[in-house]
Amino acid sequence: xxxxxxxxxxxxxxxxxxxxxxxxxxxxxxxxxxxxxxxxxxxxxxxxxxxxxxxxxxxxxxxxxxxxxxxxxxxxxxxxxxxxxxxxxxxxxxxxxxxxxxxxxxxxxxxxxxxxxxxxxxxxxxxxxxxxxxxxxxxxxxxxxxxxxxxxxxxxxxxxxxxxxxxxxxxxxxxxxxxxxxxxxxxxxxxxxxxxxxxxxxxxxxxxxxxxxxxxxxxxxxxxxxxxxxxxxxxxxxxxxxxxxxxxxxxxxxxxxxxxxxxxxxxxxxxxxxxxxxxxxxxxxxxxxxxxxxxxxxxxxxxxxxxxxxxxxxxxxxxxxxxxxxxxxxxxxxxxxxxxxxxxxxxxxxxxxxxxxxxxxxxxxxxxxxxxxxxxxxxxxxxxxxxxxxxxxxxxxxxxxxxxxxxxxxxxxxxxxxxxxxxxxxxxxxxxxxxxxxxxxxxxxxxxxxxxxxxxxxxxxxxxxxxxxxxxxxxxxxxxxxxxxx
Ligand SMILES: O=c1nc[nH]c2c1ncn2[C@H]1C[C@H](O)[C@@H](COP(=O)(O)OP(=O)(O)OP(=O)(O)O)O1
Ligand SMILES: [Mg+2]
Numbered sequence: 485x486x487x488x489x490x491x492x493x494x495x496x497x498x499x500x501x502x503x504x505x506x507x508x509x510x511x512x513x514x515x516x517x518x519x520x521x522x523x524x525x526x527x528x529x530x531x532x533x534x535x536x537x538x539x540x541x542x543x544x545x546x547x548x549x550x551x552x553x554x555x556x557x558x559x560x561x562x563x564x565x566x567x568x569x570x571x572x573x574x575x576x577x578x579x580x581x582x583x584x585x586x587x588x589x590x591x592x593x594x595x596x597x598x599x600x601x602x603x604x605x606x607x608x609x610x611x612x613x614x615x616x617x618x619x620x621x622x623x624x625x626x627x628x629x630x631x632x633x634x635x636x637x638x639x640x641x642x643x644x645x646x647x648x649x650x651x652x653x654x655x656x657x658x659x660x661x662x663x664x665x666x667x668x669x670x671x672x673x674x675x676x677x678x679x680x681x682x683x684x685x686x687x688x689x690x691x692x693x694x695x696x697x698x699x700x701x702x703x704x705x706x707x708x709x710x711x712x713x714x715x716x717x718x719x720x721x722x723x724x725x726x727x728x729x730x731x732x733x734x735x736x737x738x739x740x741x742x743x744x745x746x747x748x749x750x751x752x753x754x755x756x757x758x759x760x761x762x763x764x765x766x767x768x769x770x771x772x773x774x775x776x777x778x779x780x781x782x783x784x785x786x787x788x789x790x791x792x793x794x795x796x797x798x799x800x801x802x803x804x805x806x807x808x809x810x811x812x813x814x815x816x817x818x819x820x821x822x823x824x825x826x827x828x829x830x831x832x833x834x835x836x837x838x839x840x841x842x843x844x845x846x847x848x849x850x851x852x853x854x855x856x857x858x859x860x861x862x863x864x865x866x867x868x869x870x871x872x873x874x875x876x877x878x879x880x881x882x883x884x885x886x887x888x889x890x891x892x893x894x895x896x897x898x899x900x901x902x903x904x905x906x907x908x909x910x911x912x913x914x915x916x917x918x919x920x921x922x923x924x925x926x927x928x929x930x931x932x933x934x935x936x937x938x939x940x941x942x943x944x945x946x947x948x949x950x951x952x953x954x955x956x957x958x959x960x961x962x963x964x965x966x967x968x969x970x
Contacts, residue, residue, distance in 0.1 A: 485576065487710045489553040490515040491701070492546035494539060497525035497638055498737045499671035500558030503581065503694035505742055507556075508718045510698045514705075515716035517550050518558075519764075522734050523726035523755060526634050527561040528603035535565040535605075537762070543570060543578075545753065545764040552576065553710055556701060558694060560602055560670050564609035577704050582606075584700040585667050585693025586615030590623065592689045593665040597624045599658045599688075601680075602669030604629035612669055626661055630654060630670070637672040640737050648679045655683035667691045675741065719746045724753050729767055730966075768835075770896060772796040773804070775829040775840040780922035785841065785955065788946050792959040796837065807832050818842040818856060818891035819903060826893045826901075837896040839958075843950060845924045847912060848885040850877055858924070867923055871916060874927060884911040888928065890950040892958050894965070902965050906954030910937075921945060 497520050504518050519542045527535050539562050546552045555578045557563045563580030571578045589598045600612050607629045616623050636647045671694045705711045725734045729752045738748055753764040774782050782800050811828050815821040825840035844858030854861035862869035887909050894902040916926035918938030925937035937945050946952040
């Protein structure tokens, strides 16, 4: 087994994110691959056989496709039902969340009275009691099923005021029962920790079984000499769900809860049924390739798409390497040129979505010049020369009205072409102003700001620019377009 392979983590849905959050904090060198079985959650009401079957499918996927070196069952219900079976059948180490939580609670309790909140499945399995009694047979254990808490977290309502009231109500009996330690026996519950803490009071020790599990993982890695010796950045962690790719509930909760700087790499698995046996397969998601050689444009487009919040992996053209042919922009309209760019790239990346922009500056007094010739007005992509030519041609001319146009063309496998246009009106200055941006930005004055594009911040420009407006327009039609076909 290669010690630099990833650690797999499986869960019924989103709860295990509390475990991966701790893991990312405490195990900086490891790479994690997480599966949340969101299509079949919650596991609480499922039969033991069902939970065993589902956890096996996830384990098999991670072992055969991702070569994981260790499996963590980041779910109490699944641990209660399936840990021993998985430990027997798999050749890699398997760690669950119950034993570490039980052990920590036993160490923490002084009056030997421990409370547990968990799903009904975990409570009924008595898995915590069994473990706790292994460390001390005389400890009193009070268990309470809290399936509602799971639903509230899964519905992303864990910060709502109404949820606080429910938590306060449900946990009131524990206050009277004399426990001094409370196990959060469901990985969803740490998301409710502030409310739980308020409900039981600060003198009670809360045990987060997920957090305790990290110690068990560390011990196991040490014992088997499986610590990764290369530093993995946790931006390399991958998150799978079994829901449809357009269901972004998991991503919303994960982004909010994990609070990582970079966008999370959330992918999807489909449950493939071949008769009696089911297995999981990755749904390959097309990328959105930006068909432009202009890095300034790419930066603007990425920032705006990010603001719009589209759920696609955005890839710049240079990631396709040397296979990209030269594109001769000989169309007579922006749309013709943008279409040519998009279609050329679609030929070499037929399974992806391709977005192209053709844009330019049209000056009223020059009958719309340079227009489609903007990039090669004076010299090919020579911004200096192009700007000089505009200034020379407009010398002595008082009418300075002009407009930038961006025409976006989006194509994709079995999709009709989607076109979106954005324009912005402005005035051509008599000299260059500002250092930001590119192309004709230093000459294009936006009356609303009384500044040229080159004097605006990137964000300010994107709010009003031709490209920003075209992308807003595209964003309106995108969800519909992604669903449809030809
Ligand atoms: O926001 C803008 N701010 C300043 N200038 C701009 C802008 N938008 C377009 N322009 C000018 C630059 C270039 O002279 C021409 C675009 O030519 P255009 O062929 O669409 O782009 P490009 O050749 O730079 O990159 P590519 O074709 O690979 O996307 O218009
Ligand atoms: Mg071009």
